[in-house]
Amino acid sequence: MFKAIxxxxxxxxxxxxxxxxxxxxxxxxRGAGINLTLGSLSEVTLENSTSQQIFTFINNRxxxxxxxxxxxxxxxxxxxxxxxxxxxNDLPFGQGFGMSAATALSATYACAEIMGISKSDAMxxxxxxxxxxxxxxxxxxxxxxxxxxxxxxxxxxxWGVIEHIPGQFELVLCIIxxxxxxxxxxxxxxxxxxxxxxxxxxxxxxxxxxxxxxLFHLSMTFTKKTExxxxxxxxxxxxxxxxxxxxxxxxxxxxxxxxxxxxxxKVLSAFGRVYVCKxxxxxARIVQ
Numbered sequence: 186m187f188k189a190i191x192x193x194x195x196x197x198x199x200x201x202x203x204x205x206x207x208x209x210x211x212x213x214x215r216g217a218g219i220n221l222t223l224g225s226l227s228e229v230t231l232e233n234s235t236s237q238q239i240f241t242f243i244n245n246r247x248x249x250x251x252x253x254x255x256x257x258x259x260x261x262x263x264x265x266x267x268x269x270x271x272x273x274n275d276l277p278f279g280q281g282f283g284m285s286a287a288t289a290l291s292a293t294y295a296c297a298e299i300m301g302i303s304k305s306d307a308m309x310x311x312x313x314x315x316x317x318x319x320x321x322x323x324x325x326x327x328x329x330x331x332x333x334x335x336x337x338x339x340x341x342x343x344w345g346v347i348e349h350i351p352g353q354f355e356l357v358l359c360i361i362x363x364x365x366x367x368x369x370x371x372x373x374x375x376x377x378x379x380x381x382x383x384x385x386x387x388x389x390x391x392x393x394x395x396x397x398x399x400l401f402h403l404s405m406t407f408t409k410k411t412e413x414x415x416x417x418x419x420x421x422x423x424x425x426x427x428x429x430x431x432x433x434x435x436x437x438x439x440x441x442x443x444x445x446x447x448x449x450x451k452v453l454s455a456f457g458r459v460y461v462c463k464x465x466x467x468x469a470r471i472v473q
Contacts (some may be wrong), residue, residue, distance in 0.1 A: 186336030187231040191294035194224040194329045194465035195276050196283030197358075198435040199404030200391075202384025203322055203371060204339035207345035210309070212316045213339035215388045216322035217400050219441070220331045220465040221356065223275035225284065226472065227291035231299045234267035242271045243288070256289040256314035260296055260307060268296065276460065279364025281437025286324030289322055290469050298471050304329075305342075308469075312341055333400070335391055339448055352397050357425075357445045358367040358460040359453035362438030370436050376411065383410045386428040397430075397443070421456040425449055 201216030239257050241248045257268060270292045276282040293307035312325040323336050326345050333350040371377050387403040405422070408414050414433045415420075421440050425431035429444010440456075442449045450459050 186230055187299045188228065188230045189295040189298040189471060190226065190228045190293045191298065191470065192224060192226045192472050193290035193294065193328050193469040194289040194331060194467075195221040195287050196324045197221065197441050198282060198283075198323065198327075199400050199432055200384055200387040201323060201336075201435055202381055202388055203377070206340070207315045209316050211340040211344045212322070213312070213326060213335050213336070213341075213345060214384075215339055216323055216384060216435075217335045217388070217391050217403070218323075218327055219356065219400075219421065220328060220468065221276075221282065221335050221358075221462045222465045223460060223462045224328070224465065225274050225280075225291040227270055227272040227288070227295050228270045229292055229299065232267050232294060234265050237261070237263070237265050240269045241292075242269075243274055244272070245283035250285075250288060252285045252314050252318050252320050253289045253355040256311045257296060259302070259310040259313055260302075276358070277360065277364065277467050279359050279366060279437060280439040281365070281434025282358070282439070283321060283324035283328060285326050286311065286420070289314055290325055290328055294469050294471060304469070309341055317371035319371065321367055326418035326432045329469050330421050332466050333397060333464060335388070335395055337392060339387075348395065350395050350397060350400070350460050353464050353466065356462055357442045357446055357449040357453060358434070358439060358462065359421060359442075360437075360439045360456050361421055361457040362415065365436045365438060366387050367436050370413070376413070379411045383407050401430035401432055401443075407435070408433040417456065420443055421453060424452045424456075428452065
């Protein structure tokens with residue numbers, strides 16, 4: 186039996202433009218976002234077997250998480266391995282924290298380490314799985330490299346291109362409502378059209394003026410113009426902006442903010458569950 190442990194950061198998109206291509210390597214999203222020191226830690230054990238078996242556990246509970254299982258199958262092919270994946274997730278699914286990507290990526294990174302294959306193969310398997318299942322579009326690429334990023338073009342390298350903005354600060358996250366399913370939101374033709382239009386506008390302006398302040402400004406433009414935020418989300422953002430910058434996490438009923446951490450934590454705790462973290466600058470990595 187062989188074992189490896191890997192971590193992948195959670196990731197917030199402030200705005201995005203979905204890009205679909207028949208070649209999954211060129212599919213994904215353009216946009217901008219921030220990687221988080223909260224994410225997914227996966228312990229993977231692999232042993233030879235007479236048949237292929239993949240068992241997934243999240244926060245000590247057996248899980249049938251399809252994106253992770255598909256990513257592992259894409260990575261190992263037809264090899265008859267028995268694989269156990271025990272993942273500790275710091276944040277919930279469906280709230281715009283890129284946790285489906287982080288869960289798959291931490292698992293594939295650890296498995297690739299055991300098998301002696303490249304991290305790029307692990308990233309590719311996770312990206313293909315997430316784009317195929319529509320659980321996310323650009324999170325795998327962002328989480329792989331960390332930092333505060335502008336996704337200038339969609340997909341995997343060499344098509345997918347990321348530019349980083351320097352910056353290190355604390356973030357306050359707040360979960361305010363029920364989770365949103367990315368797939369359902371993007372299947373709505375009217376919403377999807379607004380997302381594409383304003384995603385293009387925001388990424389164009391972000392490339393022209395790459396800064397953290399502009400990321401938050403454009404995120405709020407995207408939030409309002411796409412009409413994705415409900416009144417409670419908008420009220421929480423307004424309250425938070427008295428102490429810094431804030432916007433909606435895409436796609437989730439949640440808010441992210443920077444500024445006076447203690448005051449932000451206090452004011453946002455009136456709206457929902459609060460988490461505090463920092464910018465993860467390292468990206469997905471082997472821990473052990």
